[in-house]
Amino acid sequence: MNFFVEAIAWILDPRHYGGENGIDTRIVEHLVISFGVVLVAALIAVPLGYAIGHTGRGRAAAIALSGGIRALPTLGLLILIALGVGIGLTAPFIALVVLAIPSILAGAYSGFEAVDRRTIDAARSVGMTEWQVVGRVEVPLGLPLLIGGLRAASLQVIATATLADYVGGGGLGHFLFLGLKTNDYPQVLAGSFVVILLAIVSEILFGVIQRLVIPAGVSAGMSTNVRVRSPRSQAATG
Numbered sequence: 001m002n003f004f005v006e007a008i009a010w011i012l013d014p015r016h017y018g019g020e021n022g023i024d025t026r027i028v029e030h031l032v033i034s035f036g037v038v039l040v041a042a043l044i045a046v047p048l049g050y051a052i053g054h055t056g057r058g059r060a061a062a063i064a065l066s067g068g069i070r071a072l073p074t075l076g077l078l079i080l081i082a083l084g085v086g087i088g089l090t091a092p093f094i095a096l097v098v099l100a101i102p103s104i105l106a107g108a109y110s111g112f113e114a115v116d117r118r119t120i121d122a123a124r125s126v127g128m129t130e131w132q133v134v135g136r137v138e139v140p141l142g143l144p145l146l147i148g149g150l151r152a153a154s155l156q157v158i159a160t161a162t163l164a165d166y167v168g169g170g171g172l173g174h175f176l177f178l179g180l181k182t183n184d185y186p187q188v189l190a191g192s193f194v195v196i197l198l199a200i201v202s203e204i205l206f207g208v209i210q211r212l213v214i215p216a217g218v219s220a221g222m223s224t225n226v227r228v229r230s231p232r233s234q235a236a237t238g
Helices: 002-012 023-055 059-071 074-085 090-113 117-125 130-167 173-182 185-212 231-237
Strands: none
Touching (some): 023 090, 117 130, 130 173, 130 185, 173 185
């Protein structure tokens, strides 16, 4: 209980704000890293997921690959990459992108697969091209599941980005590793509190966005609390 009170006091201490290692500076740094990672992962996973969802090809390979990636130990992958590229942000950035891809990929192709085939057939029957079917039918109707994938990926990245400072990548992990090194456990707990708070805010924001992107007319028949199943569970039920 004393650690809890001391951690709150540590967060509220004005001396811990401002400067290179201030809480505010580290929060911004952590958010920039997390946003950049999710953006790069989305640029890779969304087009691939859309292609798989639209054509139906490569789904088994995507599930197997995603399952393999999820099984990788993040810290081990981070250290392995750091041995190749050196100390700094590059290694954790690559490792976190790899971590974020499976959830976004699953959200992208699951969103397309969730679209009623009769709706797609109707779109084709009125003369829509394949690109029009994708852009006007599959993307809007599949968007809630894609946002669900981004939601899961963001939560993973925000929580795991604390490891970035292990190899000099910065972020809120600075307080955790410095606190462990100096036996300053209130600082460790304070850093953990801030990371948890960011994760909760991310969950709330994506939850709101997920509800807002549901197309008009399908809200009643669609759950807004969409969660992307892991590739392992999809393989088990498939």
